[in-house]
Amino acid sequence: MKLKYILPLLFITLFTTACSNDDDETPTDEIENLVKIQEIANNDHTIELYNKNGKFKTGYNSVSIRVKDNTDDSYFENASISWMPMMDMQTMQHSCPRSAITKIADKNTVYQGTVVYQMTGTNGSGWSLTFNYTVNGKDYSATDTITVTQSEKQNAAVFMGSDDTRYIVALIEPKDPIIGINDLMVGLYKMESMMSFPVVKDYSIMLDPRMPGMGNHSSPNNTDLSYKATNTMYQGDLSLTMTGFWVLNLKLKNSEGTILKGEDVTTSNEKSSLYLELEF
Template structure:
């Protein structure tokens, strides 16, 4: 074969290889679309990149994405098993908070997803640490560091004791962008089994009564109470918002035996339940 014939083939081969590498890099970069890095957690072997949509942790529900980078090869780990433990250090004790399992993100090569619900923080955002235990090819690693958890402007999470003397945590998950009309309201409900364990509470119900305190405390039509869904282990309802502004979502928690554990009806003399969450848009 003449060299003049070989040269175009060589160019095509090199161009194809270059495109393949670029596409892989682009895919890895595109996996971070709409995500901002919170911080890196580093040990001798790996760097754990921690991402959220805001680039920060806040009290309430946080959807969290992780990536693991090999410190030597700078490559991303695609086959890790991960679990985590957020811990808040109090003056005389420490506790964790509700959290999900960490799973590989669907259709993503390098990302792992989960959520953490921080029920409180210090005024300067201090007090919390995050420990990540992970296994790669049968070898177990651990990394831990302090993190900053900022206080949300609205009450999107509440920690309380029920009439059954158990402690609960409730947090709003959706809507993140409320609209005028019917919104899909999603709430997580957890019990404090121990200081480090907050399992999901199943098959309770939450009566819902949204009100606008700044507008004569009026409510809205076509709301439904929150009921448990085994599909995602969350509580779902229709939330009707008739105008923009500040809303209080008055709640009443009822167990499987129809006992009211927390919260009261809103009446002319009782303008707000003791169990509530807030929205503003």
């Protein structure tokens, strides 16, 4: 075949291939590496809940949320969402600490919030979750029961302070501890009412990590936790010198320096009354 015929055919082939590749491209999965926890639906929409392990557990939970239109399986990009977790204890009901739900900046259809389940019932029962949301100027609601499993270690503690206020402290980081210095982050909340659990600001939390199975030894280079206004959490340094089971002994101080809960670890007192646990 002559060159003058080959060149046009080659150009057409390349052009067709390029167009085909553009058409075949699919958008990045916005819930990649997440596992669906469950769906909560009404007649119009399905609210999908995701996290890293596909479960709600006692303690701190980060949740990714999408709202699907049941008519065409599309997802809303401009929804306004709030939520209310509720624990039914038969004789009483209460909620738990939770954040506002906000849009993830680099995602078109994914929203995010955090919730701290301070307890659960038999076989994970007792909790329900209600979403109130607005799409296209119209208000909707969806409710269903959820399962909250008990965490193996104490990653959240509920306690009464010496100021007669009930508090909740929850471990957030480290999720994957290492031998060495770890960024330690916890959330601190107070119970204003059965439905309101705001973040506590400008307190301090003293830290003394110990290994009960190894003579209750501590570790060097730990720092106490202080409040960070940028993320409304308490942060410090946690030194872990070996793998195994650790108890993070804590003492809570208010802004005046008064100890509200917790004690020093001594030879006669092996553990503070306020503590969290981790194992790696």
